[in-house]
Amino acid sequence: MKHLITSIFLAVIASALIVGCVGKDRSANAIKHPIVEDSVIENSMESIKGRIIEDTVIGHWNIKALKDSNDVIVGSHDGAVKDSSVFLTLSYDGNIVYSDKEIRTKDLIGNDGEYMMQWGGDIFWVSDSAIYLLFGCVLPDSDDGWNMLYQILPDGTSNIIVIDVYMGVDGFDAVADFMALYLNERAVGASPADLKRLYEQYCTKELAEELSSSDFPIVTDDTDFRHAYKTIQIEPQDGFTGLPLEKYSFEVKFKPNPNDDNVTDILYMEVDGSTNKIIKINSGEREMI
Numbered sequence: 401m402k403h404l405i406t407s408i409f410l411a412v413i414a415s416a417l418i419v420g421c422v423g424k425d426r427s428a429n430a431i432k433h434p435i436v437e438d439s440v441i442e443n444s445m446e447s448i449k450g451r452i453i454e455d456t457v458i459g460h461w462n463i464k465a466l467k468d469s470n471d472v473i474v475g476s477h478d479g480a481v482k483d484s485s486v487f488l489t490l491s492y493d494g495n496i497v498y499s500d501k502e503i504r505t506k507d508l509i510g511n512d513g514e515y516m517m518q519w520g521g522d523i524f525w526v527s528d529s530a531i532y533l534l535f536g537c538v539l540p541d542s543d544d545g546w547n548m549l550y551q552i553l554p555d556g557t558s559n560i561i562v563i564d565v566y567m568g569v570d571g572f573d574a575v576a577d578f579m580a581l582y583l584n585e586r587a588v589g590a591s592p593a594d595l596k597r598l599y600e601q602y603c604t605k606e607l608a609e610e611l612s613s614s615d616f617p618i619v620t621d622d623t624d625f626r627h628a629y630k631t632i633q634i635e636p637q638d639g640f641t642g643l644p645l646e647k648y649s650f651e652v653k654f655k656p657n658p659n660d661d662n663v664t665d666i667l668y669m670e671v672d673g674s675t676n677k678i679i680k681i682n683s684g685e686r687e688m689i
Contacts, residue, residue, distance in 0.1 A: 450487060453521035460554075461531050464489045465521035470504065474516040475540040483512065486521040490531070492554040505537050508560060509546050515539055524549055525581055527594040532561075532581070551584055559584065561629065569636045571648035571671030574678055576634055578602040579652060582618065583632070587625035603678045611681070618667065618683050623656040628665075631655040645673045653687075662689040 450466030457463075465488050472483035485504050490497040503520065506512040520535040530551050538545035549561040563580050566572040581598055590598075592612070599608035611618065619628065637649040652667040664687040670680040 453486065454523055456523075458523065458526045458531075460493050460528060461526055462491045462494075463523065463531065465533070467517075467519075467521055470502075472505070472512045474513060479541050481516060481540060484517045484520070486517070486533075486535075488521065488533075490552065495554075497552065497554060497556050503535075503550070508535050508548060508550070509537055515546065518545065520550075525598075527585060527590055527597075529553065529585065529588040529590045529594065532584075549580060549584075551588075553588060559626075564634065566634065566636055568640065569638075569648070570644065570673060571676060572634065572636060572650070574602055574671050574676050575650050575652065575669050578678060579632060579634070580629065583625045583629040583654075586617075586619065586623075587629075603681075604672065604675070607677075607679060607681065616683075618681055619665070620656065623665070624658050627658040628654040628656055647671060647673055647679065663687070664689075 450468035452465070453467050454463050454465040465486055467484055467486050469482040470485045473480050474483050475481055483505055485502045488498050488501045488503060490501075504512060505515055505517045508517070508520075509515055515537040516539075518536045518538045520533070522534040523531065524534045525532040530553050533550040533552070534548075535550055536545060536547045547563060549563065551559040551561055561580050561584055563576050578598070581602075582595075585594060585598060596608070596612045599611045603611065619625070632652065632654045635651045635653075637651055638645060648671045650669045650671070652669060653664050655661060655663065656665045657663055665683075666685040666687060668680075668682040668685075669678055671677065672679045
């Protein structure tokens with residue numbers, strides 16, 4: 401999947417994940433933690449050059465991430481630049497998950513040399529079940545790029561989660577980010593407490609309380625959550641008015657069963673135009689072909 405990225409967000413790569421020609425700064429939805437200034441890390445055995453992206457402890461996770469150029473050249477002639485890698489050391493409850501693991505562009509989109517890693521390694525979300533890092537890869541001198549979350553489990557298993565944003569539509573980022581985290585947290589068996597935190601981050605207080613106390617989930621328990629996210633389609637229902645609205649409406653479709661493409665589940669969601677919080681979720685509709 402390829403997406404367009406606005407140049408304005410390339411200047412705030414440490415705090416935003418954007419897909420589409422126009423997107424919103426998602427730093428308000430990201431995990432807050434102490435800021436660590438860029439520096440060069442010296443090791444008694446070797447010198448590790450790099451800019452510190454993360455160096456913090458959050459919950460069960462202890463993370464140190466550095467970003468540095470590597471040996472891959474991207475672009476040509478005057479536009480040729482070195483690509484970058486993120487070097488990740490990660491532990492969970494004191495147990496090593498990764499030790500100076502190099503994450504390259506090819507680990508994110510399948511190949512080196514065409515796209516460059518514009519940003520990567522920033523924490524977006526943390527739960528007891530997984531940690532999510534932001535990455536973005538772009539085609540040099542263009543608005544063409546990939547933007548994703550890199551989900552890591554305590555056993556070192558990782559998953560790439562591409563997040564789409566509809567060009568120029570307010571509220572879309574709240575729905576897209578929420579559904580990406582919700583479905584992928586359900587896929588790893590997130591606790592009710594972690595789901596409650598997720599509701600409180602992306603939904604109004606009233607809706608968060610309703611979702612936390614409800615006996616039925618947003619998505620049914622027999623859903624294949626990974627497949628559902630891979631097939632997700634989010635469509636705005638308000639058109640392009642060019643004017644701010646009091647609320648924005650979206651239709652969210654996905655395939656719940658990888659063995660039956662004839663079944664589509666549908667959610668209807670509304671986002672408050674002033675707070676960018678989800679105010680309503682209607683679920684349970686199923687479309688059969």
